[in-house]
Each structure stands twice: as structure tokens, then as C-alpha cells.
Amino acid sequence: MTSSASSVQAAPEKPAYSGAPAIPGRGLVATYMGITAIVLALLMVFGLIMRASQAGYITVPPNRFYQLLTAHGIGMVAISGLGGAGVMWYFLSRYVTLSRGILIANLVCFLLGVVLVLGAIFVGGFAAAWTFLFPLPARSLGVWGTGATTSYLIGVLLVGVGFLLLYLDTGRAILRTYGSLGSALGWPQAFGKSTAAPPPPAVVASTVVTIINIPAIAVGAVILTMSLVNALAPGFRVNALLAKNLIYFFGHVFINSTIYMSVIGVYEILPAFTGRPWKSSKPFLLAWTATMLMVVAVFPHHLFMDYANPTWAHVLGQVLSYTSSLPVLAVTAAATLANVYRSGIKWNLTTSLLFTSIMGWSVGVVPAVMDGTIAINRVMHNTLWVPGHFHIYLLLGVVAMLFGFMYFLGLSTGASDSALDRGAFWLYVAGGIGFAVSFLAAGAVSVPRRWAVHDASWMTYDRLGSAFALMVVLGAIAFVVAFIRRARAIGA
Amino acid sequence: MEQRIAILVSAIVGTLVIAVFAIVARSAHTTGSPDDIAAAATRWRRTTFWGLVVLFIPAIAFSLTRTPYGHDLRTPGTVVQATGHQWVWELTPSAVRAGELIEIRVTGADVNHGFAVYDTNDRLVTQTQAMPGFTNVIRWVFTPPGTYRVRCLEYCGLAHHTMVAELTVTAAQ
Numbered sequence: 001m002t003s004s005a006s007s008v009q010a011a012p013e014k015p016a017y018s019g020a021p022a023i024p025g026r027g028l029v030a031t032y033m034g035i036t037a038i039v040l041a042l043l044m045v046f047g048l049i050m051r052a053s054q055a056g057y058i059t060v061p062p063n064r065f066y067q068l069l070t071a072h073g074i075g076m077v078a079i080s081g082l083g084g085a086g087v088m089w090y091f092l093s094r095y096v097t098l099s100r101g102i103l104i105a106n107l108v109c110f111l112l113g114v115v116l117v118l119g120a121i122f123v124g125g126f127a128a129a130w131t132f133l134f135p136l137p138a139r140s141l142g143v144w145g146t147g148a149t150t151s152y153l154i155g156v157l158l159v160g161v162g163f164l165l166l167y168l169d170t171g172r173a174i175l176r177t178y179g180s181l182g183s184a185l186g187w188p189q190a191f192g193k194s195t196a197a198p199p200p201p202a203v204v205a206s207t208v209v210t211i212i213n214i215p216a217i218a219v220g221a222v223i224l225t226m227s228l229v230n231a232l233a234p235g236f237r238v239n240a241l242l243a244k245n246l247i248y249f250f251g252h253v254f255i256n257s258t259i260y261m262s263v264i265g266v267y268e269i270l271p272a273f274t275g276r277p278w279k280s281s282k283p284f285l286l287a288w289t290a291t292m293l294m295v296v297a298v299f300p301h302h303l304f305m306d307y308a309n310p311t312w313a314h315v316l317g318q319v320l321s322y323t324s325s326l327p328v329l330a331v332t333a334a335a336t337l338a339n340v341y342r343s344g345i346k347w348n349l350t351t352s353l354l355f356t357s358i359m360g361w362s363v364g365v366v367p368a369v370m371d372g373t374i375a376i377n378r379v380m381h382n383t384l385w386v387p388g389h390f391h392i393y394l395l396l397g398v399v400a401m402l403f404g405f406m407y408f409l410g411l412s413t414g415a416s417d418s419a420l421d422r423g424a425f426w427l428y429v430a431g432g433i434g435f436a437v438s439f440l441a442a443g444a445v446s447v448p449r450r451w452a453v454h455d456a457s458w459m460t461y462d463r464l465g466s467a468f469a470l471m472v473v474l475g476a477i478a479f480v481v482a483f484i485r486r487a488r489a490i491g492a
Numbered sequence: 493m494e495q496r497i498a499i500l501v502s503a504i505v506g507t508l509v510i511a512v513f514a515i516v517a518r519s520a521h522t523t524g525s526p527d528d529i530a531a532a533a534t535r536w537r538r539t540t541f542w543g544l545v546v547l548f549i550p551a552i553a554f555s556l557t558r559t560p561y562g563h564d565l566r567t568p569g570t571v572v573q574a575t576g577h578q579w580v581w582e583l584t585p586s587a588v589r590a591g592e593l594i595e596i597r598v599t600g601a602d603v604n605h606g607f608a609v610y611d612t613n614d615r616l617v618t619q620t621q622a623m624p625g626f627t628n629v630i631r632w633v634f635t636p637p638g639t640y641r642v643r644c645l646e647y648c649g650l651a652h653h654t655m656v657a658e659l660t661v662t663a664a665q
Contacts (some may be wrong), residue, residue, distance in 0.1 A: 022661065051655030063650055135624065135648060136603045138527070142579050143650045240604060240623050263589035276526050283537065287585040305606070306621045307628040311561050321549045330541035333509075337516045342524030346518075352558045359513040366505045370498040373551075375558040377495045379616045382606050382645035444499040448645050457614070 023093055023349040025100050025408075027491030031084035032107065033406050037480040039079040040399060044476050046072045048469040054454045055462035063143060064251050065452035066127035073130030074117060076394065077255055078159050082110055084261030085166055088209065090405075091268045097172040102165050105419055111221075116155030124148025129250070129450065132156075134223070134243035138231040149218065149231040157224050166216045171210045174203065181207055185292075186285035202266040208292045209257045215296070216257070220250030241308055248302040253325040259393065262401035266336065269408050273351050274343035278335065287327035287341040295322040314374060321372025325365045333362040339381040349479075350416045352425055353396045353404030360396025360432070364389055382450070384461070385443025388436050395432040395472060403476075404484040413489040415482075424478030431471025434467025438465035465473045505639040515586070560618065564631050568595035573644075574642070576622035578603030578649055581642050581657035591664035596630040598622045605655065606645030614640035619645060634661040 046068045053060035060068070089103055110168035113182045120126040126148035128136045171181075178184040179198060185208040186193035199207075223246040229236045271278045301317035303309045336358040345351055371380050380386070407417075442461035447454070454462055575582040576599070580583035588594045598607045600622040608619035609632070620628040634640065644655035 024539065062653065066647075066650065066652075069647075127650070131647070133604045133646070136647075139603050140649055173506065202569055235589070240600075242606075264561050276530075280656055305619055306623065306626075307561060308626040310622065311559075313598055314559065314561065315556060323550055326541060326544055329544065330537050333539040334540060337512065338536075339521055339528055341516045341529055341533075342519050342522045343526075344523040345520045355513070356516065358509060361507045362513075367498065367502040367510070373555045373562070376494045376498050378618055381619060382608075383616065385498070401648045404621060437640055440499065443496045446495070446610060446614065448643055448653075452592050452655045455635040 002465060008166060013453075020168075023090065025089070025093060025103060026412075027088045028100060028103055028107075030409060030490040031408060032082060032089075032093035033402070033486060034077055034154035035111075036083035036086065036402060037106075037483050038073065040083075040402070041473070041476050041480045043072050043075045044473045045081065047472050048466065051466045052464055053452070055466045056177075056454075056458055057230070057466060058198055060452070062452040063125065063127065066129070066450075067125065068205050069120070069450060069452075070127045070129050071121050073151075074156065075114075076362055077130060077251070078110070078114070080394065080398050080402075081254060081260075082107075082453040083405075084258040084398065085163070086245050087265045087402070087405050088170070088202075088206050088261040089166075091264050092170060092173075092206045095200060095203050096170075096177040098173050099169050101324055102169040106162035106166040109149045109158050109165070111254075113155040113160075113162070114377050115150045116158065120144075120148045120150075120152035120155060122270055124151060126152045128152070130478075132224075132227060133247065135230060136229055136238055137227050138234060146231055150228065153224050153228045153231070157228075160217045160220055160224070164214065164221075167210045167213050167217070167492060170206055171214070174207055174210065177414050181211060185289055186280055186492075187289070189280070190282055190285035190289065199279050201265045201284065204280055204285060204288050205260050205264050205267070208288050209260050209380060211258050212253050212292060212296055216250050216253035219246050220254070223250065224248055228480050233454075236362055241306060244303060244307070248298075249299045249436070252299040252302060253295055257400050259401075260291075261308050262357075262398050262405070263332065263361075265405040265408070266358060268343075269337055269350060269404070270336065270354055274339050274345045276339050276343060278339060283331055284335070287331040291324065291327045294320050298324055298428075301372045302379075304374050305381045315385055318372055318374050318411075322369055325369050328365055329362055349421050349425060350404050350411065353400045353407065356429055357397050357400035357404060360392055360400055364392035365398060365425070374446075379446070382448060383443040384439045384447045384449050387443075390438030391432075391439060392436045395436065396429070400432075403479045406479065407489045410486040411484060412478055413486045418482075420478055421482055424475040424482075426475075427471050428475030428479070431468045431473075431475060434468035435465055438462075438468055455489060493524035493575050500622040504572055505626070510553045510617060510635045560630065562631075564593070565595055568593045568631065570594050572596045573581045574598045574622065575649070576600045576607065576644065576655070578602050578604075579644075579655045581607075581644075583642065583654060583657055583659060584600050586658065587662060588634060589664055592633065594632050596632065597627050598630060604646045604647050605648050606643075608645040609659070610641040610643060612636065612640065614641070621646060637661045637663045 050068055052058050124147055125144040174184045184199050184203055185205055187197040189198040223243055226238045267278045298320035300313040301321045304314055370376050438461050447458045509571055513548050522584050555564050572612040573584045598620050605622040607622045609617050611617045616632055640659040640661055644652055
């Protein structure tokens with residue numbers, strides 16, 4: 001899609017952005033994205049190391065492997081949140097007045113939390129995976145100690161506190177401007193007869209994220225605190241099934257929110273290059289309200305193999321797994337295709353990555369729906385099929401959105417795409433597809449996920465996966481270097 | 493069977509979606525009437541939406557008849573007690589007969605484990621979570637005879653990947 005003749009100028013019909021507008025806080029957002037870029041690259045290297053170890057190319061001891069697994073998992077969830085928050089804050093601040101102090105406070109909490117989490121993992125040896133399923137954090141059989149568990153749980157709590165502050169501020173700002181959350185979701189236009197202009201897509205999506213993430217983080221804080229008390233006072237026990245429900249509610253909502261925050265960049269940026277505004281149409285408003293309701297109720301699909309969970313929850317999880325794909329495929333994907341089709345858009349790294357991200361999101365829905373089918377989940381759950389589908393969402397969805405936004409910010413410096421940038425794009429996309437397919441194929445032949453050591457018969461998939469992961473890492477490093485070189489000028 | 497369905501559907505629909513995006517990307521060097529395109533997109537969206545609804549209803553309905561939560565009232569021929577410990581499986585007994593209804597009562601003694609049964613071709617055929625404080629019940633008829641493996645599919649700590657046990661299935665009498 002990238003072309004040597006690509007221009008960085010916005011389409012003349014709608015000159016909303018001839019580069020990233022110098023809003024107050026743009027430098028701070030650039031700092032968010034710079035940290036996001038570096039951490040993404042580092043965590044991708046962790047992923048490459050794990051796949052290379054499973055392939056037998058290098059030897060990583062199991063304790064170190066599971067530490068990397070824990071850091072990769074919790075790190076990717078958190079950094080996708082940080083990058084998504086940067087995108088959301090940047091565009092939402094065009095419509096409502098947000099607090100820069102809160103944005104800084106979130107970053108401070110994030111960095112302090114990361115120090116505690118990294119210390120817990122790489123100094124204390126903590127390796128209970130990002131899911132920290134009760135009671136594993138406090139039962140390592142001597143592999144890590146209470147200090148490491150405490151450090152990890154408090155670190156994640158701190159990160160959550162920062163995000164909670166941020167969403168309380170977005171909620172405050174949205175309410176001040178739009179009067180009610182319903183108005184900010186466009187309900188008067190979607191369900192009533194209001195002829196007033198609906199809120200812009202960035203506001204609708206931000207409102208949904210605000211509404212769903214505040215309870216998600218609160219629930220996450222509850223189970224983190226319960227796990228912490230258990231670690232310090234083992235006599236305090238938690239129902240293991242309740243703990244799983246709390247963890248997956250928090251985890252599912254938060255990771256999905258990273259997509260919802262990042263997709264705001266697509267809504268805001270693509271139209272500037274196609275000259276076709278992204279309207280808050282009635283289907284768009286209805287789709288976001290439906291998404292909001294479904295994403296908070298679909299999490300039981302993570303617990304299909306916990307037969308003790310109520311059967312109604314299993315059924316609800318499957319039905320909503322299917323229906324929650326409808327807004328993505330029938331509204332966001334359709335609107336993106338319509339926005340770009342025969343638009344005369346000039347492809348550059350910004351537009352290419354953003355367009356690709358919607359493709360990745362749409363494709364990722366398919367294996368996710370398969371896994372959201374109880375009968376299929378029985379033979380796919382916790383195999384490599386699972387990271388297969390979510391790496392499509394993340395690598396080719398969220399992370400592509402984040403890199404696309406970074407290139408967009410870079411436009412304000414007058415920088416244009418180099419041949420290296422364009423090569424990196426194709427390397428990243430081809431590597432991302434191959435990497436995800438290697439996971440899916442391995443899952444289809446029942447290779448377990450989260451195993452430090454693989455049987456010889458599984459290693460073909462691991463070797464292919466390693467090669468594709470290397471492509472992804474190289475492409476991502478080129479994106480990161482390009483952004484970091486421009487970051488200082490962006491903040492100026 | 494389920495694995496084949498998953499991979500086939502994902503490959504076909506995934507390729508189709510990528511192809512549509514590629515075609516639209518290639519169209520971008522030309523220009524068309526935004527109003528005409530918006531109208532066509534509305535039709536396309538409606539068709540996609542209702543097409544998926546029509547596909548989903550029977551798919552959901554049929555697949556929900558094949559869940560592992562059914563209440564089989566038959567009396568099992570053998571009951572196996574399976575307990576996950578960090579990092580070993582305790583199976584009592586560890587041998588069952590082919591063709592017989594087997595009930596496997598699965599629990600975790602310490603942390604969460606995943607009780608996954610791999611057949612003689614090393615394919616996952618059924619699983620449930622082994623949870624502390626809960627017993628999840630699998631009912632299964634093993635065919636053919638041979639050595640089946642039980643692997644842990646829920647991460648449980650340092651030696652998680654070594655949690656492999658064997659379940660011997662002998663020929664039916």
C-alpha cells in the first residue's frame with residue numbers, strides 16, 4: 001500500500017490535519033507514545049526469545065522462560081493501555097477539556113508500577129503469568145517469595161490506580177461538555193428523535209471506554225487486593241472460581257478497551273486523508289452502545305472449561321462471542337472500506353498502518369469466534385490457538401493503530417516516509433500474519449500454550465513462528481527508531 | 493473434527509477479509525462519488541449484518557447441543573479420580589476400558605491446573621480445569637485402546653510443562 005510517491009499532506013477537501021495539530025499536551029502525548037514504542041519493541045524481543053527457545057534455537061531455563069512470559073503478558077496489556085490512552089487523550093482533548101495533571105499522574109503511577117513489576121519478576125523471580133490466578137501468586141513452591149508477590153501485585157495496582165484517575169478525568173470532562181453519558185453516547189440521536197448533531201466518534205468511543213474501564217479496574221483492584229492479603233496472611237482464602245471470574249472480567253474489558261481507545265485514531269485520521277468525514281451515524285451509535293453492553297458480559301467465554309461456572313454463563317459467553325463480532329465486521333470494517341474505497345487516498349505509513357489495523361481487527365474476529373464456541377473451545381482452550389487469535393488483534397490491530405498514530409504525530413515535523421519505513425511496513429505485516437498463523441496451526445494440532453519446553457514434533461511450528469517473529473521485531477524496531485528520531489520535534 | 497472446522501472457517505473467512513481489504517486498498521488510486529459509495533456501503537453493511545445473523549443462529553443453536561455440561565444419566569463403568577498437584581497428576585485408577593463410559597472427577601490440590609486428554613494420535617480430545625475447592629466431571633468413552641496422555645493446560649508454576657501423565661485404555665471385553 002505504501003508508495004514511493006506517497007505524500008504526507010492531507011487531502012485538500014478536508015484539511016483537518018496537515019500534520020498532528022499542536023494541541024496543549026501534544027508533547028506529553030509524544031512522551032506516552034515514545035515510552036509505548038520502546039516498551040513494545042522490548043516486549044516483542046521477549047516474545048521472540050520465548051519462541052526461539054521453544055524452537056530449540058536457544059536455551060532459556062524454565063524459570064527464566066516463565067518470567068519472560070509473565071513480563072510479556074502483563075507488559076503488553078499495560079503498554080497497549082498506555083499507548084491507547086495517548087491516542088484517546090490526544091483526540092478527545094479536541095472536544096472536551098482534559099487535565100494535563102491527571103495525564104502526568106497516570107504516567108507517574110504507570111512508571112512506578114512498572115518498576116515494582118519488573119523488580120518482582122527479574123529480581124524476585126515472580127512468574128505467575130499476567131493472569132495471577134489465585135492462589136498461584138502465593139504458592140510458588142519456593143520459586144519466588146512473598147516479597148516478589150507483594151511487589152508484583154502492588155505494581156499492577158499502581159498502574160490500575162493511574163488509569164482509574166485518567167478515566168475519572170475523561171468522565172468528568174465528558175459530563176461537563178455533554179451533560180450526561182447518554183448524550184455523549186448519542187442516545188438522543190440513536191433512540192430518540194433528536195435532530196441535533198450527534199457527538200463525534202472520538203467522544204462516543206471515549207465514553208464507552210470510560211464507562212467500561214472504571215468498573216473493570218475496580219474489579220481488578222479487588223482481586224489484586226484479595227491476592228495480596230492471601231500472600232501476606234495465607235489463612236485468608238478466596239474462592240478460586242470467583243477469583244477467575246474477577247480476573248477475566250477485568251482482563252477482558254481492559255484489553256478490549258485498548259482497541260477501542262486506539263481505533264479513535266482511525267476515526268480521526270483516515271478521513272483527513274480520504275476527504276470523507278467519519279460520521280456518527282445511527283448504526284455507528286447503536287454499534288458502540290451494543291459493544292459497550294456486550295464487552296462487559298462476554299468474559300465467561302474465558303471460563304468455558306471451568307465446568308463449575310453456571311451453565312447460563314457459558315451459554316451467555318458463547319452467544320455474546322458471536323454477536324459481539326457484528327459491530328466490528330458490519331460497522332467499523334464496512335465504514336473503513338467505504339471511507340477508503342476509490343477515495344484517491346495517498347498511502348503513507350500513517351494511512352497504511354491504520355487501514356491494516358482494521359483488517360487485523362476484522363480477521364482476528366474469526367478465530368476468536370471459533371474459540372468462543374464451547375464445543376470447539378473444549379479442544380482449543382489453552383492451546384496455541386488462543387495466542388494465535390489475540391496476536392492478530394494485537395499485532396495487526398492495536399499495535400498497528402499505535403504505530404500508525406506515531407507516524408501521524410511525526411507528520412508535524414515535516415518528515416516523510418523513507419524506503420526503510422515502507423520496507424518495515426511490509427516486513428511487519430507479512431511477519432505478523434505468518435506469526436499468528438504459526439500459532440493457529442500449532443493450536444489446531446493441540447500444542448499447549450505457556451509451555452517452556454516443547455516436544456520435538458511441535459518444533460516446526462516454533463521455528464516458523466520464530467522466523468516470522470524476527471520479521472515483526474525488525475519491522476517494529478524500524479518504526480520505533482523512526483518515531484524516536486522525530487519525538488523531540490513533535491513535542492516542540 | 494472441531495479443530496478442522498476451526499482452521500477451515502478461519503482460513504476461508506480470514507482470506508476473504510484480507511482479499512476485500514486488498515481490493516479496496518488497490519482501488520484507492522481512483523476516485524468515485526462519495527455519495528454513491530456511501531449508499532453501496534450501507535447496502536453492503538446491511539447484507540453483511542443480516543447474513544451473519546442468519547449464519548450465526550443455526551451455528552450457535554447446533555453447537556450448543558454439543559457442550560460438555562450435559563447431564564448423562566447413565567451409570568459410568570469406571571470412575572477415575574484425577575487430582576492435579578504442583579507438578580504431578582494423580583490418577584486413580586490409571587487404566588480404563590475402551591468402549592465403556594468413564595467418569596473422570598477432576599480437582600486441584602493446590603493451584604489451578606488444566607486436565608487435558610490427548611488421544612493416541614496426540615490430539616486433544618477433551619479437557620476441564622482442575623481447580624482447588626471444585627470438582628469438574630468429564631464423561632468420556634475412549635476409543636480406540638492405547639496410551640492416552642494427560643497434559644496440564646493451565647499454567648501452574650515452574651514445572652508446569654512436565655505435568656504429563658499416562659492413561660492406559662485397554663481393549664473392550
